[in-house]
Amino acid sequence: MDNLVYIAAVLSLVLVVCVVLLAKRQSRLQRGLAENRERIDHLMDELKALYAGAAGQGSHIARIEEQIGQLSDRQEQIDEQDPTSQSYSEAIELIQSGASVDELVRHGLRREEAELLMRLHGEQSLD
Known part of the structure; x- marks a missing residue:
């Protein structure tokens, strides 16, 4: 036990x-x-x-x-x-279709503006 x-x-x-x-x-x-x-x-x-x-x-x-x-x-x-922006648009179209700086001036742009747009939107040569 x-x-x-x-x-x-x-x-x-x-x-x-x-x-x-x-x-x-x-x-x-x-x-x-x-x-x-x-x-x-x-x-x-x-x-x-x-x-x-x-x-x-x-x-x-x-x-x-x-x-x-x-x-x-x-x-x-x-x-x-803005008519200026429209004229620039038209100028760019002209440049792309082969316009020269003188033609852009005849369309109302100043020569400096035309040359600048040509440099920006055209072929690298100026007329």
């Missing part, structure tokens, strides 16, 4: 040690889980901030694109109303 009591005492001691070790392990795991939850919460906050910033940038870009479109339309209107 002494052996049974001795075996029961040893088994009880082993069980107590196992329970203590399991309790410590569970405590460590719970701390790790809490830390991971805090990290996840922090990362979620950062992600929300990034999304908010990206949404703000998207609307900012949309406003800029709208302004660019308006400026482009306004520039086209100005170009259509």
